Amino acid sequence: MQDISFFKDIADNPEAYARKWKDETRGRIIGHFCSYTPIEIVIAAGALPFRVLSLRADSSRADAHLQSYCCNVVRSALHDALSGRLDFLDGAVFPHTCDSIQRLSDIWRINNLQRFHADVILPVKLNSDSAREYLVEVLARFRNDLERGLGVEITADKLREAIDICNRNRKSLGKLYRTMQNHPKRLRASELYQINRAAMVMDGRRLADKLDELVSRLESVDDDDDFSGKRIILSGGVCHVPDISRIIEKLGAAVVWDDFCTGARYFQGFIDEKAEPIEAIARRYFDRIVCPAKHASLSSRGDYLVEAVKYTRAHGIVFVLQKFCDPHAFDYPYLRERLVEIGIPSILIEIESQQAGSGQLETRIEAFLEIL
Amino acid sequence: MDLFGTEKDPERVKRAIKCDQRMREIMAAYYLEAKAPKAQHGKKIAWITSGGPVEPLIMMDIIPVYPENYGAMIGASKMGGDLCEKAEAMGYARDLCAYARSDIASSRVNGGPIGGLPEPDMLICCNNICGTVMKWYEVQARYYDVPLFILDTPMCHTEYTPEMHRYMSRQIAEYVDFLERVSGKPADLERALQVGRLSLKAQRLWQEILDTNLHRPAPMTCFDAFFHMALIVTLRGSEIVVEYYQELLAELKERVAAGIAMVPNETYRLLWDNIPVWYRMRWLSDRFAAHGAALVADTYTSGWVSSMQYVNEDDPVGSLAESYARIFLNTGTDSMAENIVSMAKRYHADGLVIHSNRSCKPYSLGQYDIQRIVERKAAIPSIILEADMVDDRAFSESQIATRIDAFIEMLKERFAG
Numbered sequence: 001m002q003d004i005s006f007f008k009d010i011a012d013n014p015e016a017y018a019r020k021w022k023d024e025t026r027g028r029i030i031g032h033f034c035s036y037t038p039i040e041i042v043i044a045a046g047a048l049p050f051r052v053l054s055l056r057a058d059s060s061r062a063d064a065h066l067q068s069y070c071c072n073v074v075r076s077a078l079h080d081a082l083s084g085r086l087d088f089l090d091g092a093v094f095p096h097t098c099d100s101i102q103r104l105s106d107i108w109r110i111n112n113l114q115r116f117h118a119d120v121i122l123p124v125k126l127n128s129d130s131a132r133e134y135l136v137e138v139l140a141r142f143r144n145d146l147e148r149g150l151g152v153e154i155t156a157d158k159l160r161e162a163i164d165i166c167n168r169n170r171k172s173l174g175k176l177y178r179t180m181q182n183h184p185k186r187l188r189a190s191e192l193y194q195i196n197r198a199a200m201v202m203d204g205r206r207l208a209d210k211l212d213e214l215v216s217r218l219e220s221v222d223d224d225d226d227f228s229g230k231r232i233i234l235s236g237g238v239c240h241v242p243d244i245s246r247i248i249e250k251l252g253a254a255v256v257w258d259d260f261c262t263g264a265r266y267f268q269g270f271i272d273e274k275a276e277p278i279e280a281i282a283r284r285y286f287d288r289i290v291c292p293a294k295h296a297s298l299s300s301r302g303d304y305l306v307e308a309v310k311y312t313r314a315h316g317i318v319f320v321l322q323k324f325c326d327p328h329a330f331d332y333p334y335l336r337e338r339l340v341e342i343g344i345p346s347i348l349i350e351i352e353s354q355q356a357g358s359g360q361l362e363t364r365i366e367a368f369l370e371i372l
Numbered sequence: 373m374d375l376f377g378t379e380k381d382p383e384r385v386k387r388a389i390k391c392d393q394r395m396r397e398i399m400a401a402y403y404l405e406a407k408a409p410k411a412q413h414g415k416k417i418a419w420i421t422s423g424g425p426v427e428p429l430i431m432m433d434i435i436p437v438y439p440e441n442y443g444a445m446i447g448a449s450k451m452g453g454d455l456c457e458k459a460e461a462m463g464y465a466r467d468l469c470a471y472a473r474s475d476i477a478s479s480r481v482n483g484g485p486i487g488g489l490p491e492p493d494m495l496i497c498c499n500n501i502c503g504t505v506m507k508w509y510e511v512q513a514r515y516y517d518v519p520l521f522i523l524d525t526p527m528c529h530t531e532y533t534p535e536m537h538r539y540m541s542r543q544i545a546e547y548v549d550f551l552e553r554v555s556g557k558p559a560d561l562e563r564a565l566q567v568g569r570l571s572l573k574a575q576r577l578w579q580e581i582l583d584t585n586l587h588r589p590a591p592m593t594c595f596d597a598f599f600h601m602a603l604i605v606t607l608r609g610s611e612i613v614v615e616y617y618q619e620l621l622a623e624l625k626e627r628v629a630a631g632i633a634m635v636p637n638e639t640y641r642l643l644w645d646n647i648p649v650w651y652r653m654r655w656l657s658d659r660f661a662a663h664g665a666a667l668v669a670d671t672y673t674s675g676w677v678s679s680m681q682y683v684n685e686d687d688p689v690g691s692l693a694e695s696y697a698r699i700f701l702n703t704g705t706d707s708m709a710e711n712i713v714s715m716a717k718r719y720h721a722d723g724l725v726i727h728s729n730r731s732c733k734p735y736s737l738g739q740y741d742i743q744r745i746v747e748r749k750a751a752i753p754s755i756i757l758e759a760d761m762v763d764d765r766a767f768s769e770s771q772i773a774t775r776i777d778a779f780i781e782m783l784k785e786r787f788a789g
C-alpha cells in the first residue's frame with residue numbers, strides 16, 4: 001500500500017482540480033474523450049487536456065438528446081456538460097472513434113456547449129501508407145484549428161517540449177504498471193486506477209514530477225512480497241468502476257494488467273523525440289495496440305491479449321464492458337475464444353452505469369476466482 | 373424476396389404497383405446465380421456493405437452480395453428475433469446492430485431465408501454508414517478466412533477536406549488493386565466508365581421515381597420505395613437496374629396521370645426517418661393508410677442518391693471518392709436535419725415519423741436534436757417510434773399503435789385549426 005492521497009484527491013474530483021488549475025494559471029482547458037486525442041498538441045498550445053469521464057450514475061440531463069440505448073460514457077459526458085459541471089472547459093475535441101462519440105460531437109456542436117470545438121477525424125485503418133499520410137495531415141489540421149481557435153502559435157519547439165513531457169509521463173506510468181505486475185502488493189491496481197484517473201486530467205509537467213517522486217519512492221521499497229495469489233487481467237473499454245479491482249484484491253487475488261483505454265492503452269507507445277513532431281505523434285498511433293474502434297489487423301487485439309496473459313502469467317481475465325458499447329461487444333466473443341484456446345478462463349461483467357451492484361458483483365467475481 | 377407476401381385483397385390488388393412481380397423475379401434470379409455452385413457461374417463473390425462502392429465489383433464481374441439486404445429479408449420473413457437470439461448465445465450482446473447479429477448467426481447455422489447467403493471469396497467494408505460494419509466484417513473475415521478490404525471514409529461532420537479527398541482517392545486505387553489481386557484479373561477501364569454511367573443513370577432514375585411522390589396524391593409510399601430500393605442498393609451499375617427502373621417510373625407516371633393513389637383519400641403527407649421496421653411494414657403501412665396518411669418520402673431510400681451532386685463525369689475516381697464519403701449518414705446530425713427540412717418543403721409534408729432504431733446508433737442518436745430542428749425550421753410536428761429494424765422483440769404493437777393514432781389526432785386538430 002502506498003500513500004497516493006495526492007492522486008486520489010484529484011481522481012475523486014477532477015473538476016475541482018481543473019477549476020483550481022485554471023484559477024492559478026489563467027490557462028485554458030480543452031475537454032476530450034478518448035485515448036486517441038493528440039494531447040501533445042493540446043499541451044503545446046499551452047492548454048490543459050482534460051479527459052471527460054464522469055463518475056456519476058445520473059445522466060438524466062442527456063435524456064433530451066440521447067436515447068437510452070446510448071452508452072453511459074457518452075450520456076454522462078453530455079449530462080455533465082449540460083448541467084454546468086464542465087463550465088471550466090474552453091473547448092472540446094472529439095477524436096473519431098465509435099458511432100456514439102461521433103454523434104456526441106454533433107450534439108455538442110449543435111447545442112453550442114463550448115466555443116472551441118474540434119473533430120479529429122483519424123483514420124479507422126491503422127495499417128496502410130495512405131492512412132498514415134492522411135493521419136499526419138489530420139493532425140496538422142488539428143494544430144491549425146487549435147492555433148486559430150485559441151489564438152496561439154504552436155511551434156515545433158513547443159511540440160517537442162510537449163512530446164517530451166508526455167513521454168516522461170508514459171514512461172513513469174509504464175514503470176508503475178511493471179511494479180503492479182511484479183509486486184501487486186506494493187502497488188495495487190485499485191491504487192493505480194486512481195493515479196491513472198488523475199493523470200488523465202493533470203497538468204503534464206506537474207504530473208511528471210509527481211510520478212517521478214512516486215516511482216522513486218516505490219523503487220526504494222524493499223519488501224519481498226512474493227505474491228502467490230491469483231493473477232487477473234482486466235480487459236474492456238473505459239473502466240470507471242474502481243470497485244472491480246478492489247473486490248478482486250479484497251478476495252485475495254490481484255490485477256496484474258489491464259487492456260483499458262483509461263489504463264494501459266493510455267500510456268503505451270513512445271513518441272520519437274528526434275523525428276518531425278507531428279509525424280512522430282502520428283506514428284505512435286500506428287505502433288500502439290489499437291482500441292476496437294480502430295483496425296490494425298484481424299487478430300491484433302487477440303494476439304495482444306494472449307501475449308499479455310503469457311507475459312504477466314495471468315490466471316484469468318475479467319472483461320469489463322460498458323453496456324451499449326458496440327466496438328467492445330463485437331470483439332468480446334473472439335477474445336474469449338482466443339483465451340479458451342490457451343486454456344484461460346474469463347468472465348464478462350457488463351456495466352450499465354457507474355453504480356454496479358457491488359454485492360452481486362462480488363459474488364460473481366468470487367465464484368470466478370474459485371474456478372481458477 | 374417477398375416483403376409483403378402475395379397480395380390477395382382485391383382493393384389492394386387494384387392499387388398495387390404492377391411491376392412488383394418483375395422486381396421479385398430479378399431479385400430471385402440474382403440470388404439464384406449467386407447461390408449456384410461456383411463451377412456454374414465461375415465468378416467470385418464479394419460481400420459488401422450497403423454504402424460501399426459496388427461499381428468496381430460489377431466492372432470486375434464479381435457478384436456483389438449484401439448482408440444488409442439479407443438482413444432486411446431476415447426481418448421481413450420474421451426470422452430476426454430467432455437469429456438474433458442465436459447470436460446472443462454466441463456471445464454477441466443484444467445491443468448490437470441486428471443486421472450484424474442475424475447475419476453472423478445465419479452464417480454459422482446456415483439458417484435464414486433462402487438457406488443462407490453464398491459464402492464470400494472476399495469482404496468489402498465501407499464504413500461510411502457506421503463503425504459497426506467494420507467490426508462485423510472483421511468477425512466474418514475471421515470466420516470465412518477470406519481477405520477483407522476496408523474502405524475507410526472519414527466522417528464529414530461539417531466538411532469534406534482536401535486531405536480526406538486525397539485519402540479517399542488513394543483508397544479507391546487500393547480497392548481496385550485489391551480486386552485485381554483477389555480475382556486474378558486486370559481491371560477494365562472501358563468497362564469501368566460504362567458501369568459508372570449506368571450507375572449514375574440508375575441513381576437519376578431512382579430520384580425520378582421518388583419524385584413521382586411530389587404529386588398529390590402520391591402514386592406510392594415509402595413502404596413501396598423500401599421494397600424497390602433493393603436494386604439501387606445491390607446492383608447499381610448493371611443494365612438490368614436501369615431497365616427495371618425505367619419500367620417502374622413509367623408505371624408510376626401512368627398512375628399519376630390516372631390519379632391512382634397508393635393511400636385512398638390521401639389527407640396527410642408524412643416523412644419517414646430511418647431504416648424501416650422490416651417485420652411490420654404491412655402493419656405500419658395499413659395503420660397510417662387507415663387514417664389517410666401517406667408516407668411520401670423518407671431519408672433511407674433517398675440515401676442512395678444523397679451524394680449524386682458530387683459526381684463529376686470527367687473525374688471518375690474523384691467522383692467515386694467524394695460521393696462515397698459524403699453520403700448522408702456520414703455527415704453531421706445538423707446536415708441530416710437540413711436534409712429532412714428540405715424534404716419537408718419539397719414534398720409538402722405535414723409531419724415527420726421518426727423511427728428510433730435501437731440497432732442503428734449512427735442513424736438514431738441525434739434524432740431528438742433533429743426533431744427540434746425540423747419542428748423549428750419546417751414547422752411540422754413529429755413522432756418518435758421506438759423499435760428495431762429486424763429484432764421484433766423490440767416492438768410493442770399496442771404502444772406504437774397508440775402513438776400513431778394520437779399523432780394523427782393531433783394533425784387533425786392542426787388541420788381543423
Ligand code: SF4
Nearest residue numbers: 071073098100322325
Ligand atoms: S464506451 Fe464504447 S460506445 Fe461508449 S464511447 Fe466508449 S467506445 Fe464508444
Ligand code: SF4
Nearest residue numbers: 469471501502504732
Ligand atoms: S443498421 Fe446502422 S449500425 Fe447496422 S450496419 Fe446499417 S448503418 Fe451500420
